[in-house]
Amino acid sequence: MKKALITGVNGQDGSYLAEYLVSYGYHVVGGLRSGTNRKDHSHNIKGIEFVDIDFTSQAKINELLLAVKPTEIYNFAAYSSGLGMFDDPTGIAEINGVSVARILEGIVSIDSNIKFCQASSSEMFGFVDESPQSEVTRFNPRTPYGAAKLYAHNMVNIYRKHYGVFACSAILYNHESPRRSLKFVTRKIVNAAVSIKYKVTDKLTLDALDVKRDWGFSEDYVRAMHLMLQHHQADDYVIASGIAHTVRDVCQIAFDHIGLDYRKFVEVAQSSSRAPETLVLVGDSSKARETLGWEPSLEFADLIRMMVDAEMKIFN
Structure with missing residues (x-):
């Protein structure tokens, strides 16, 4: 039986991957930071074992790998990529960056046969020079979050090439689901x-409506990460829909789905000074599609409608 250690299992991506791997017969161990309430984050997945992880200690990580003995590790542990990308830069560097180096060092020290997949981010591209972006596009992060993710991404490459670790980076573009935090x-x-x-509120204020992003479905993206570790060769892959949509598109689809005209309820903050983007963050995932046979299963509009339906159930 394969055993997967999923760090950040309490998040959107970690929970979807846990469900997916359990369905394939994996023994799944969910890693949580000490003090996390495990009952709040299981998403009713049966058969998951939970463990505490101290990302600040190399010795603790080594002890964990010795105890768990995973065959695969998927790392989702990170500070949020939502509104907090500038919050606590040193904490972001520690968790999003240095902790990845510690996990990789633990693999080299404990069991070099462990396969590792890092959840990298399109935020590493930052101020882009070209659009769409692929695995060979130059990185130029514009936030502490993106910079820390880039450090981790580079360490994955170093440990793969220098130490021979089967280590991959999934360069994930924006991906959503009903489990997405309200920060996004x-x-x-x-x-x-x-x-x-339901007349709980009467308006929505946003910073901008014409900002474009490449949005996909979380469950599709974690499936791509699993495919990466099943391939015969470790590598890095852009995982994206390849289609950019505006925030206005999200509003129109969501409000239309419940019979409302978003223009009557959505306004742009007068204090918003968001600079226009000359080039859009949109991913070229042709490498993943051709090499791994990966394809997204859910179209953008269907994703937003699914999120609305799930939200309706919460209110009901």
Whole structure:
């Protein structure tokens, strides 16, 4: 039986991957930071074992690997990529960056046969020179979050090439689901639409409507990460839909789905000074599609409608 250690299992991606791997017969061990309430984050997945992880200690990570003996590790542990990308830069560097080096060092020290997949981010591209972006596009992060993710991404490459570790990076573009936090604009819009429908609130204020992003479905993206570790050769892959949509598109689809005209309820903050983007963060995932046979299963509009339906159930 394969055994997977999933760090950050309490998040959107970690929970979807845990469900997916359990369905394939894996023994799944979910890693949580000490003090996390495990009952709140199981998403009713049966058969998951939970362990505490101290990402600040090399010795503790080594002890964990010795105890768990995973065949695969998927790392989702990170500070949020939502509104907090500038919050606590040193903490972000520690958890999003240095802790990845510690896990990789633990693999080399404890069992070099362990396969590792890092959840990298399109935020590493930052101020982009070209669009769409691929695995060979130059990185130029513009936030502490993106910079820390880039450090981790580089360490994955170093440990793969220098130490021979089967280590991969999934360069993930924006991916959503009903489990997305309210810190993120898609869930914020969906929640507001349903709140307005039920007259809990009467308007939604956003910073901008014409910002474009490449949005996909979380469950599709973690499936790609699993495919990466089943391939015969470790490598890095852009995981993206390849299609950019605006925040306005999210509003229109979400409000239309419940019979409302978003233009009557959504306004742009007068204090917003968001600079226009000359080039859009949109991913070229042709390498993953051709090499791994990966394809997204859910279209953007269907994803937003699914999120609205899930939000309606919460209100009901």
